[in-house]
Amino acid sequence: MSDPAPTWADEALPEDSFESVVNRRFGRRSFFKGAAAMGVVAAVPMQLTATCAPTAPAPADLTFLPIAPDATDTITVPKGYRSDVVIAWGDPLFASDGPFDITKQTSAQQARRFGFNSDFVQFLPLPKWGATDYNRALLWNNHEYTDAKMMFPGLDPATYPTLEQTEIELEAHGGTVVELQRNGDRWVAKRGSRFNRRITATTPMRISGPAASDPRVGKTTAGMLNNCGGGLTPWGTILTAEENFNQYFANNAAVADPAVKAAHTRYGIGNGATERRWENHKDRFDLAKAPNEPFKFGWVVEIDPYDPVAKPVKRTALGRLKHEAAASQLTADGRVAVYTGDDERFECLYKFVSSAKVSKDRAANRNLLDDGTLHVARFEDDGSGTWIPVVFGPELQAAGFTSQADVLIRLRDAAAALGGTKMDRPEDVEPSPATKKVYMACTNNTQRGTAGKPGTDAANPRAVNTFGHVIEITEGGGDPAATSFTWDILLLCGDPADPSTYFAGFDKTQVSPISCPDNLSFDRSGNLFIATDGAPSTWNGIFSPAPNDAIHALPVEGARRGQVKQLLSGVVACEVSSLLVADQDRVLFASIQHPGEGSTLASTTSTWPGGTPRPAVVAVTKKGRRIGS
Ligand code: FEO
Ligand code: CA
Ligand code: CA
Ligand code: CA
Numbered sequence: 001m002s003d004p005a006p007t008w009a010d011e012a013l014p015e016d017s018f019e020s021v022v023n024r025r026f027g028r029r030s031f032f033k034g035a036a037a038m039g040v041v042a043a044v045p046m047q048l049t050a051t052c053a054p055t056a057p058a059p060a061d062l063t064f065l066p067i068a069p070d071a072t073d074t075i076t077v078p079k080g081y082r083s084d085v086v087i088a089w090g091d092p093l094f095a096s097d098g099p100f101d102i103t104k105q106t107s108a109q110q111a112r113r114f115g116f117n118s119d120f121v122q123f124l125p126l127p128k129w130g131a132t133d134y135n136r137a138l139l140w141n142n143h144e145y146t147d148a149k150m151m152f153p154g155l156d157p158a159t160y161p162t163l164e165q166t167e168i169e170l171e172a173h174g175g176t177v178v179e180l181q182r183n184g185d186r187w188v189a190k191r192g193s194r195f196n197r198r199i200t201a202t203t204p205m206r207i208s209g210p211a212a213s214d215p216r217v218g219k220t221t222a223g224m225l226n227n228c229g230g231g232l233t234p235w236g237t238i239l240t241a242e243e244n245f246n247q248y249f250a251n252n253a254a255v256a257d258p259a260v261k262a263a264h265t266r267y268g269i270g271n272g273a274t275e276r277r278w279e280n281h282k283d284r285f286d287l288a289k290a291p292n293e294p295f296k297f298g299w300v301v302e303i304d305p306y307d308p309v310a311k312p313v314k315r316t317a318l319g320r321l322k323h324e325a326a327a328s329q330l331t332a333d334g335r336v337a338v339y340t341g342d343d344e345r346f347e348c349l350y351k352f353v354s355s356a357k358v359s360k361d362r363a364a365n366r367n368l369l370d371d372g373t374l375h376v377a378r379f380e381d382d383g384s385g386t387w388i389p390v391v392f393g394p395e396l397q398a399a400g401f402t403s404q405a406d407v408l409i410r411l412r413d414a415a416a417a418l419g420g421t422k423m424d425r426p427e428d429v430e431p432s433p434a435t436k437k438v439y440m441a442c443t444n445n446t447q448r449g450t451a452g453k454p455g456t457d458a459a460n461p462r463a464v465n466t467f468g469h470v471i472e473i474t475e476g477g478g479d480p481a482a483t484s485f486t487w488d489i490l491l492l493c494g495d496p497a498d499p500s501t502y503f504a505g506f507d508k509t510q511v512s513p514i515s516c517p518d519n520l521s522f523d524r525s526g527n528l529f530i531a532t533d534g535a536p537s538t539w540n541g542i543f544s545p546a547p548n549d550a551i552h553a554l555p556v557e558g559a560r561r562g563q564v565k566q567l568l569s570g571v572v573a574c575e576v577s578s579l580l581v582a583d584q585d586r587v588l589f590a591s592i593q594h595p596g597e598g599s600t601l602a603s604t605t606s607t608w609p610g611g612t613p614r615p616a617v618v619a620v621t622k623k624g625r626r627i628g629s
Contacts, residue, residue, distance in 0.1 A: 504562025
């Protein structure tokens with residue numbers, strides 16, 4: 001273990017040196033001594049080696065001067081950069097609607113306006129998928145969930161929720177397609193575009209794939225819930241992933257069938273009322289009346305943003321989980337692999353590989369995600385790994401499963417029966433476009449190694465993992481269809497002064513603090529950008545004031561592999577819930593979710609983006625130059 005004394009914190013440093021900007025305005029407390037004394041720092045895993053792929057092209061240099069961690073209620077970016085709000089909750093999408101008035105909300109209006117709590121963001125060129133010379137584009141954005149305290153002024157807990165409040169919240173979920181237009185160096189939303197569309201928790205949807213034939217699921221449903229992360233298919237459709245769907249369903253105690261009740265319990269559905277109490281007005285959220293309704297949720301949904309009337313499709317072949325995201329890349333023989341993590345403590349990482357090849361004819365890929373093989377990842381302590389097929393057969397039959405549909409519906413139990421590795425909350429998974437290596441954010445797991453819980457292993461090497469880590473996966477033969485892989489720890493996050501942190505072996509005096517990696521994006525040359533979801537609470541007692549969630553960038557190849565530098569600071573009590581480097585690396589989109597969370601509209605801790613706190617998507621630019629330069 002290195003000397004914990006932070007020699008650099010108290011020295012006079014040049015005005016714009018790395019150390020100076022990182023420490024500016026932040027007093028660092030001696031957390032690491034306490035952490036080491038409590039024994040929360042596990043042995044450094046054996047495969048912590050600063051590897052470089054000799055064949056990989058050099059990534060573009062990340063030459064920007066990092067910003068300091070920041071606790072202010074503004075979006076902070078490096079010198080020379082700017083950030084602009086592209087669209088915020090309540091903004092109108094259609095020409096006939098006026099500006100948002102928070103005091104005049106209706107469900108019919110919310111169904112026509114940008115939804116609440118922005119999450120996964122994606123960018124697709126217009127006029128069509130594959131266009132390379134464009135000045136118009138589509139922006140997709142998830143609306144993960146609602147927070148009544150931050151939506152309804154003067155909220156009366158005695159009457160909440162009224163029927164209208166329930167219906168407003170249903171329409172504030174889902175996702176948005178909005179056209180963007182290039183305006184000089186920037187992108188602006190176009191109200192009234194024929195592509196503009198809302199998809200909500202009531203939009204009619206199709207359910208397809210092996211589990212659709214199971215009567216518990218069926219072939220249709222209304223809407224999608226808690227869409228967190230997502231991905232893009234090689235044919236230009238959106239994959240949007242349902243995550244914590246359990247929180248919408250009440251009264252599991254009233255479910256008569258013990259198998260159904262147990263299946264719901266495994267996914268965290270509670271016995272009593274929900275916090276939103278939609279069940280007071282909508283029978284489908286009351287398990288006493290609709291015990292099978294939750295089986296229609298927890299799926300990856302495919303949406304064609306280029307067709308404003310295309311029906312969204314829930315693809316059951318990708319399994320039923322609390323999906324964080326669904327990122328794809330092509331296999332060596334032209335099929336598609338889709339990676340998806342199950343974001344809960346001690347849950348697993350998955351990979352679906354299609355049976356058929358991706359066609360250049362976009363329409364021919366319409367049902368590609370309905371047929372293929374789902375795998376769960378097993379990480380061995382020696383740095384090897386296996387993708388275990390999650391396929392109904394004698395082993396799963398002996399474990400109590402009755403069909404592949406049953407396996408997909410109760411995927412968590414099937415994965416556990418087959419020996420999938422229980423990870424520290426798999427959040428985003430993202431392949432590098434430069435190397436095809438796959439990166440997984442394990443956001444945190446404060447229960448790891450505690451009484452009655454699984455202990456550390458090489459892939460989850462820290463007990464009481466408060467700050468999370470990032471794993472690098474190299475597919476066997478470099479082929480995303482492989483059934484074996486090797487893996488390495490890229491980052492063990494936290495305050496670099498904490499000896500349990502690791503930044504791919506890079507000099508820890510030259511990296512920014514980072515807590516709870518959540519979503520990932522790459523630029524074209526393979527630099528990794530990471531958005532976080534842990535601040536400010538995980539920084540309490542370490543930095544004062546505790547800084548906001550952030551975006552960081554780092555090379556994962558070359559001499560500066562592991563040099564994490566902070567590129568953006570979010571606003572008070574927000575989560576930087578998604579990010580995307582797009583438009584030939586000239587823009588960074590980011591979702592700013594739940595500004596002011598934990599307060600109320602009457603006494604809000606954030607007034608971003610102006611007066612009333614509103615979730616929003618921002619675009620970060622540098623006068624048309626490359627993000628990271
Ligand atoms: Fe909605 Fe896993 O974050
Ligand atoms: Ca997330
Ligand atoms: Ca991502
Ligand atoms: Ca998260």
